[in-house]
Amino acid sequence: MIGKLVFFYNLSQTIIMSQRERILDIAETSMRARGYNAVSFREIAGEIGIKSASLHYHFPKKADLGLELVKRYSENFRTALNSATENAANPIEKIEAFIDLHRNALIEQELLCLCVVLGAEARSLPEDVNSSVANFFQSNINWLTDAYQDAGFENAPSRAKAGVATLAGALIASDSLKDNSVFEAAADSVLKS
Amino acid sequence: MIGKLVFFYNLSQTIIMSQRERILDIAETSMRARGYNAVSFREIAGEIGIKSASLHYHFPKKADLGLELVKRYSENFRTALNSATENAANPIEKIEAFIDLHRNALIEQELLCLCVVLGAEARSLPEDVNSSVANFFQSNINWLTDAYQDAGFENAPSRAKAGVATLAGALIASDSLKDNSVFEAAADSVLKS
DNA sequence: GCTTGCCTATCATGTGATAGGTTGTTATTT
DNA sequence: AAATAACAACCTATCACATGATAGGCAAGC
Numbered sequence: 001m002i003g004k005l006v007f008f009y010n011l012s013q014t015i016i017m018s019q020r021e022r023i024l025d026i027a028e029t030s031m032r033a034r035g036y037n038a039v040s041f042r043e044i045a046g047e048i049g050i051k052s053a054s055l056h057y058h059f060p061k062k063a064d065l066g067l068e069l070v071k072r073y074s075e076n077f078r079t080a081l082n083s084a085t086e087n088a089a090n091p092i093e094k095i096e097a098f099i100d101l102h103r104n105a106l107i108e109q110e111l112l113c114l115c116v117v118l119g120a121e122a123r124s125l126p127e128d129v130n131s132s133v134a135n136f137f138q139s140n141i142n143w144l145t146d147a148y149q150d151a152g153f154e155n156a157p158s159r160a161k162a163g164v165a166t167l168a169g170a171l172i173a174s175d176s177l178k179d180n181s182v183f184e185a186a187a188d189s190v191l192k193s
Numbered sequence: 194m195i196g197k198l199v200f201f202y203n204l205s206q207t208i209i210m211s212q213r214e215r216i217l218d219i220a221e222t223s224m225r226a227r228g229y230n231a232v233s234f235r236e237i238a239g240e241i242g243i244k245s246a247s248l249h250y251h252f253p254k255k256a257d258l259g260l261e262l263v264k265r266y267s268e269n270f271r272t273a274l275n276s277a278t279e280n281a282a283n284p285i286e287k288i289e290a291f292i293d294l295h296r297n298a299l300i301e302q303e304l305l306c307l308c309v310v311l312g313a314e315a316r317s318l319p320e321d322v323n324s325s326v327a328n329f330f331q332s333n334i335n336w337l338t339d340a341y342q343d344a345g346f347e348n349a350p351s352r353a354k355a356g357v358a359t360l361a362g363a364l365i366a367s368d369s370l371k372d373n374s375v376f377e378a379a380a381d382s383v384l385k386s
Numbered sequence: 387g388c389t390t391g392c393c394t395a396t397c398a399t400g401t402g403a404t405a406g407g408t409t410g411t412t413a414t415t416t
Numbered sequence: 417a418a419a420t421a422a423c424a425a426c427c428t429a430t431c432a433c434a435t436g437a438t439a440g441g442c443a444a445g446c
Contacts, residue, residue: 019391034317037230040435054392056437112313119365120305120313124227134369141366141375161378162363166355169362172312173334173354176327182334185354189382212425233401247426249403393442401434408427415420 020058022048028069032111036066036121036129063126066118070132073114074139077101081143091151092191095163098144099187102167106174106183116168140164163190213251215241221262225304229259229314229322256319259311263325266307267332270294274336284344285384288356291337292380295360299367299376309361333357356383 026047030039041052041062059065084097105111115136122130141160148156148163170186219240223232234245234255252258277290298304308329315323334353341349341356363379 035228035230035314037228038314038317041437042434050391051393052436053394053438057391060437062436115369116362116365117313119369120310121228121231122365122369124231130369134371137366137370137375158378158381161366161375162359162382165362165366165375165379166359166382167362168365169309169358169360170355172309172315172361173330173358176308176312176315176323177330178327182330182354182358185351186358188351189355189359234403235400243425244427245402246404246428250425253403255402387446389446390444391442392444393440395439395441397436397438399435399437402432404431405429406427407429409425411422411424413420413422416418 019048023055023058023065024069024072027065028073028114029111031066031069032105032109032114032117035117036125063129066126066129067132070114070118070129070136074132074136077136078139091147094147095144095151095191098140098147099167099190102171103183103187106171107180112171112175113168116171119168120172137164137168166190212241216248216251216258217262217265220258221266221307222304224259224262225298225302225307225310228310229318256322259319259322260325263307263311263322263329267325267329270329271332284340287340288337288344288384291333291340292360292383295364296376296380299364300373305364305368306361309364312361313365330357330361359383 023044027039027044030044030047041055045052045055055065059068080101081098084100085094088094088097102113105113115133118125118129118133119137122133125133141157141164144160144163145157148159153159166186166189170183174180174183174186216237220232220237223237223240234248238245238248248258252261273294274291277293278287281287281290295306298306308326311318311322311326312330315326318326334350334357337353337356338350341352346352359379359382363376367373367376367379
């Protein structure tokens with residue numbers, strides 16, 4: 001068996017999802033829920049229905065899986081961001097879309113941002129995983145800087161740094177307190193001029 | 194041997210630090226650097242120079258250690274906050290002191306906030322550890338709400354939620370990027386009216 | 387026939403945890 | 417004062433289990 005039939009509700013078509021993608025999906029969900037060090041090969045494999053040794057065929061080391069996970073997450077995040085902003089009427093709507101991506105993670109998916117979780121475990125991560133996480137934060141800061149600039153906000157770079165930090169922390173605090181109003185308060189502050 | 198002589202620079206006196214405190218100190222440093230799941234009894238014991246079995250004498254289960262850690266951290270944080278704000282000339286200085294506690298962790302100690310780290314691992318933590326972490330966030334939000342209120346800021350509760358989130362996320366992003374300007378930008382936004 | 391994707395079996399190491407013994411100090415009794 | 421009980425704080429030894437990882441085999445499909 002090469003691929004498994006997966007029905008993508010929003011595409012209304014049947015596509016082939018590779019086993020590799022399936023592994024990444026499950027690993028991502030697990031790590032976003034419990035962190036890098038709390039997730040094991042056996043657990044991921046078990047959820048798919050294969051043996052942990054088979055996982056090593058796709059990802060020889062855990063660091064390989066972690067690295068690929070962060071890269072894919074960053075790409076998907078950027079893709080979703082582009083797709084959500086291409087019809088934006090103004091820069092403010094773009095920023096709202098940026099916030100929405102975080103809100104969606106917390107409220108719909110009930111998960112944190114992968115890079116926020118891994119960022120908290122930074123010193124126990126393989127080095128290249130770590131720097132990929134840093135890249136995610138930096139590229140988000142850059143993106144948000146541009147958006148603030150376009151919106152005519154003052155101190156766009158500083159505001160963008162604060163904005164990325166605010167959303168990251170809002171996910172953690174909101175999730176810990178099981179109180180989405182924390183996220184909404186944070187979202188407001190990111191939009192405030 | 195019951196205690197070890199420890200010189201407290203700011204007290205100019207020699208006190209006895211219990212082994213229990215020493216264990217908590219090392220466990221706190223380790224967990225704030227690498228997270229709950231990356232820290233083992235053997236590692237903590239090794240750093241002190243005892244065996245891991247002896248650790249279980251002081252803290253039977255890892256959850257006991259974790260819980261005690263969060264409680265002690267919360268108390269110490271509150272104590273430091275009170276001590277730093279008792280001479281504050283105005284509410285703004287109080288908020289600055291609140292920010293300074295976070296800045297000190299990141300820049301002087303080169304560590305994150307314990308509860309920020311544990312918050313990111315929430316779903317893999319023992320339940321009572323988890324709710325203690327939530328208590329930390331809530332009491333910080335309450336404290337900051339009062340401070341904003343005293344300072345005459347509008348929407349103090351919402352602002353406080355955003356402020357706590359911002360500082361939490363700033364620690365992670367700043368640490369990951371090894372760029373303290375992220376923290377400073379976040380700190381500015383917390384102070385901004 | 388080569389590649390892909392899985393399998394079984396195994397490995398060394400790390401993990402939290404327990405049982406039971408040893409030592410030195412402190413408190414109580416004789 | 418001496419003997420004894422009690423306790424705190426460690427130890428050794430061991431446990432069952434989880435972990436990441438490797439070697440080698442097997443079947444399907446191009």
